[in-house]
Structure formats: structure tokens, C-alpha cells
Amino acid sequence: MSKNADDHQVKDNLVQLRCHFTWGLDIEDSEMADLENRVLEQIEFLDSKYNVGIHNLLAYVKHLKGQNEKALESLKEAEDLSQRECAGQSDVRSVVTWGNFAWVYYHMGRLADVQTYLDKVEDTCKKFANLFRYSMECPEMDCEEGWALLKCGGKNYERAKACFEKALEADPENPEFNTGYAITAYRLDGFKSAVKGHEGFSLHLLRKAVRLNPDDTHVKVLLALKLQDEGQEAEGEKYIKEALDNKTSQTYVFRYAAKFYRKRGSLDKALELLQMALQATPTSAFLHHQIGLCHRAQIIQIKTATNMQPRRQDREKVDKFVQLAIQEFEKALTLKPTFELAYVDLAKMYMEAGEYRKAEDTFQKVLCMKPVVEETLQEAHFHYGKFQEFQKKSEVNAIIHYLKAIKIGKASFLKDKSINSLKKLVLKRLQRNASDVESLSILGFVDKLQGNMNEALDYYERALRQATDFDNSVGQGP
Structure with a gap:
């Protein structure tokens, strides 16, 4: 058999494997640095029983960066962890790692080593009486795929959810499967939090995950945040305090506890926790964005207290917090250039600072993106409309972007604000x-959206009469 035939046969076998190389993880080049940073943070700071998968993901990222030798080092670490942490199911857990080994060696041209790891996978598949030669069908594999998809960003969350659901069908009380499913559900709920009538489904899943994993402080603080969202803040704070009293995963606890206190309005407490987390992970885009949001909240507090007209020292404080917020949002975007919401937040701060050219450039960047959450684009169009109306004095452009915001997504608070601004x-x-x-027609459209059909019809009829009168006057000529 020729070398080319050998290569084709090996490739045919490799594509049957279930591992990071065959899961279709959606990772853009511009996301790579942030993903690697978050993976390294998790390895160092998240105290978890489920560490094999994160080392596998790090190996895949290293491969994508062309660092195959470093990828092999991460895979060896994953293999060692599998032996230590997964007693009784180490062979099943190792199948993903062996699949990744085979792929890395294939890209390095080391076909003998590829075959060694293919044989390991095949032997394990036979051992567990799987139907396929190189593909394991079991809930542990579904779970591993779910974790990988979850870590790779919002575009992958729906697929991650399906993986954890499939795993739970086989083992409904498995602590790890429930943790992965609850975290995925919490993230998906967050995407739709602005949609009117959206009923989040993560609260009971987070409660179950905490019951099955009482020492997992990470999932505990997510439950606290969800309780806060549902108006049960007192119970949420109980979990926050429990997590803060525990010394595990503190970097993660600090960042989510800070979010809890920011949303409650306790901004000094939130900033204190964020600075503590930042000492451990100074390159976290999430942390810099959260600090920026705290400074923005400080601006709102001062403006509210001064009836939106801060003077003297209050004005100086506002200006200071505006600049601090800008610095943090800029830093977040340097670390994560695909951070869509941070672009909107930064553009709004540039508007506040009177830096209109920078605001324009920043809005244009996000308006050219395809955000994972369409409500982010809706928010960008709404605020860009406000910018055009009040700063650029362009009513035409403001109308265009209010209309674009209105046409995006389902009923939401932002859609209502866009409709009101347009009206x-x-x-x-x-x-x-x-x-x-044009104005009469737009008012007809707005009333139609709001269900005011009689008013809509009246405006449309008036618009039609005006258009007819205009055509007649043009037709008669001088």
C-alpha cells in the first residue's frame, strides 16, 4: 500500500474519533488569546473535580496556535489526571485524550504514534462493547463534549446544552452532568434576560446542581446571581456569603460575588472584590468589563442624586469615573476583541466624554459584527440612534437606527425604548x-406594532392622502 493510501486510511479512522478535533468547536482566530487565557485561569484557579477536559482543550488551543509539542505536554497532563481522578472509568475518560493524541501526531506526520493511540481507542471500544471501532457512545463522552463547547463561547452553548441533556438521560443524578447543564442553562438565560416574557429555566437546575455538589462554590455563586434576577436577593446573598467564607475557587467567587453586589448597588464592595480577583488574573477581560460597569454605575448614582445636573465636585467625580470606565472597557477589548457588549458600553462612555469621533468608530465596529446575542445588536442600534439624534443632530440617521433596533428580536424592554424614542x-x-x-407612515407602523390598529389606520390614511395630494399638485404643474 502506498504512503498516500496509508495516509487516507489513517485520516478516515481519525474522523471517527470523538474528541476536540472532530467536535466542530467554533473558535475564531481573534478569540484564541482570550480562550487560552480563560483556560489557563481555570486550570490555576478553579478547584474542580473535572480537570481532565480543560487540559484537553488547552492542548487543542496549543495545536491551533501551531504549538504541537506543547499540545502533547498538555495531553500527557490530561492522561495523568485521568488516571488519578477518574478511578473506575479512566479508560472511558482517556478516550478523548487518546483521540487528541492521535490527531496531534497526525499533524506532526508521526503515523506510527497515530496508530498507537488509535489502537488504544479501539481496544477500549471493544472492552465496553461499543458498536463503532473508534467511537465511544456513552454519557461521559457527551459530558466531555459539552464542557468543551461551553468553554468555547456563546456560539456553542445550544450544542453544549444538547450534550448535557443527552448525558443526563442516561444518568439523571450525576453531579458532573448536572453541574455542566446548570451552568449552560444559566448562560443561555443570560442571553435572553432582556426579552419580555422569557421564563428562565436555570434556577431549578442550579438548585439541583448545588444539592448534588454542596462544596462547589462556583455553581453556588451562579445560583445566587440567578436568585437575585428572580427577586430573591436575600436567599442569594446567603449563598454568596457561604461561598466567600469558603477558600476554594476564590478568584471565581470574587468575580461573581462582585457582580451580585454591583447589581445590588453596593459598588464599593463590588470594586473591592473585583480588585482582589484582578490581582490573581490581571488579563481577564470579564473583570475589566465588570470594573467598567461599576464606574458607570457610580456615574448614574451621582447623576440621579443631582437630578441629572451634577455641578462642581460632583461634575469632577463624574468626569473621573467616565475616564476610569473608558480605560477599563478599552482594556477589556484589547484582551478580547470579540467582546461585543463591551463595544457598546465603550461607545456610550465616549459619548459621555464628548469624544464623538471615537464613539462613532466604536459603534461602527460593533454594528459590523454578528453578535451571538441579537439583543446586543439591538442595543447598539438603539444607542447609535440616540447618538445620531442628540450628538450628531441627524434625525434621518436616528430614525434609521431606531427602526433597525425595533426590527430585531422579540418583545424586549430595549425594543420598547426604541419605539418610544422613534415616536x-x-x-x-x-x-x-x-x-x-414619511413621519405619518412611521407613526402608523409604530401604532401597528403597539396593537393600536385604529390609530395606525388613521396615520396610514393621512399619509396616503398627503402623497396623493402631492402627486396631483406635481401632475398639474405650473
Whole structure:
């Protein structure tokens, strides 16, 4: 058999493996640095019973960066951990690692080593009476795939959810499967938090995960945040305090506890916790974004207390917090260039600072992106519309972007704000020109959206009359 034939046969076998090379993980080049940083943070700071998968993911990232020797080192660490941590099921857990070994060696051109690891996988598949030569079908494999997808960002969350659901069908009370499913559900709930009528499904899953994993402080603080979202803040704070009293996974506990206290309005406490977490993980885009949000909240507090007209020392404080927020949002985007929401937050701070050219450039960046959460694009269009209306004094462009915001997604608070802003602007135009056909048509559209069908029909009829009158006057000519 020729060398090419050998290579094709090996490749045919490799694609049957279930591992990071065959799971179709959606990772853009611009996301790679942030992903690697988050993986390394988890390895160092998250005290977890489930560490084999994260070393496998690190190996895959190293391969994508062209560092195959370092990838092999991470796989050896994963293999050692599998032997130590997965007593009784180390062979099953090792199948992913062996599959990754085979792929890395294939890319290095070491076909003999590829075959060694293919043989290991095949022997394990036979041992557990699997139907396929190189593919294990078991809930542990579904769980491993779920963890990998979950770590690789929002584009992969729905697939991660399906993996954990499949694993739980086989073993409904498995602590690890429940933890992965609950975290995925919490992230997906967060994506739809702005949608009206969205009923989150993560609360009872997080409760179950905490019951099955009482020492897991990471999932405990996520439960606290979800309870806060559901109006059960007092119970949530109980879990926050329990997690803070525990010394495990403190870097992760600090960042989520800080989010809890920021949302409660305890900004000094939130900033204190974020600075503690930042000492351990100074390159966390998440932390820098959260610090920026705290500074933004400080601005809002001062403006609210001064009836939106801060003067003298209050004005100085606002200006200081604006600059601090800008620094943090810029840092977050340097670390994670795909951080869509941070672009919107940064553009709004540039507007606050009067740096309109920078605001324009930042809005354009996010408006050209395809955010994972369509509500992020809705928010960008809404705030860009406000920017066009009040800073750039362009009513035409403001209308365009309010309309774009309205047409995105389901009913949401942001859609309502966009409708109200559009309606105010168009009514203002009609005061100047009561026969403006475009304004009348837009008001008809807005009333139709709000279910005011009689009012909508009235505006459409008025617009039609004005258009007809205009055509007639043009047709008669001078």
C-alpha cells in the first residue's frame, strides 16, 4: 500500500474519533488569546473535580496556535489526571485524550504514534462493547463534549446544552452532568434576560446542581446571581456569603460575588472584590468589563442624586469615573476583541466624554459584527440612534437606527425604548411639518406594532392622502 493510501486510511479512522478535533468547536482566530487565557485561569484557579477536559482543550488551543509539542505536554497532563481522578472509568475518560493524541501526531506526520493511540481507542471500544471501532457512545463522552463547547463561547452553548441533556438521560443524578447543564442553562438565560416574557429555566437546575455538589462554590455563586434576577436577593446573598467564607475557587467567587453586589448597588464592595480577583488574573477581560460597569454605575448614582445636573465636585467625580470606565472597557477589548457588549458600553462612555469621533468608530465596529446575542445588536442600534439624534443632530440617521433596533428580536424592554424614542422624534418632526408623509407612515407602523390598529389606520390614511395630494399638485404643474 502506498504512503498516500496509508495516509487516507489513517485520516478516515481519525474522523471517527470523538474528541476536540472532530467536535466542530467554533473558535475564531481573534478569540484564541482570550480562550487560552480563560483556560489557563481555570486550570490555576478553579478547584474542580473535572480537570481532565480543560487540559484537553488547552492542548487543542496549543495545536491551533501551531504549538504541537506543547499540545502533547498538555495531553500527557490530561492522561495523568485521568488516571488519578477518574478511578473506575479512566479508560472511558482517556478516550478523548487518546483521540487528541492521535490527531496531534497526525499533524506532526508521526503515523506510527497515530496508530498507537488509535489502537488504544479501539481496544477500549471493544472492552465496553461499543458498536463503532473508534467511537465511544456513552454519557461521559457527551459530558466531555459539552464542557468543551461551553468553554468555547456563546456560539456553542445550544450544542453544549444538547450534550448535557443527552448525558443526563442516561444518568439523571450525576453531579458532573448536572453541574455542566446548570451552568449552560444559566448562560443561555443570560442571553435572553432582556426579552419580555422569557421564563428562565436555570434556577431549578442550579438548585439541583448545588444539592448534588454542596462544596462547589462556583455553581453556588451562579445560583445566587440567578436568585437575585428572580427577586430573591436575600436567599442569594446567603449563598454568596457561604461561598466567600469558603477558600476554594476564590478568584471565581470574587468575580461573581462582585457582580451580585454591583447589581445590588453596593459598588464599593463590588470594586473591592473585583480588585482582589484582578490581582490573581490581571488579563481577564470579564473583570475589566465588570470594573467598567461599576464606574458607570457610580456615574448614574451621582447623576440621579443631582437630578441629572451634577455641578462642581460632583461634575469632577463624574468626569473621573467616565475616564476610569473608558480605560477599563478599552482594556477589556484589547484582551478580547470579540467582546461585543463591551463595544457598546465603550461607545456610550465616549459619548459621555464628548469624544464623538471615537464613539462613532466604536459603534461602527460593533454594528459590523454578528453578535451571538441579537439583543446586543439591538442595543447598539438603539444607542447609535440616540447618538445620531442628540450628538450628531441627524434625525434621518436616528430614525434609521431606531427602526433597525425595533426590527430585531422579540418583545424586549430595549425594543420598547426604541419605539418610544422613534415616536417622540417623529412627532417632533410632524410639529414642524404636519404633512410629512414619511413621519405619518412611521407613526402608523409604530401604532401597528403597539396593537393600536385604529390609530395606525388613521396615520396610514393621512399619509396616503398627503402623497396623493402631492402627486396631483406635481401632475398639474405650473
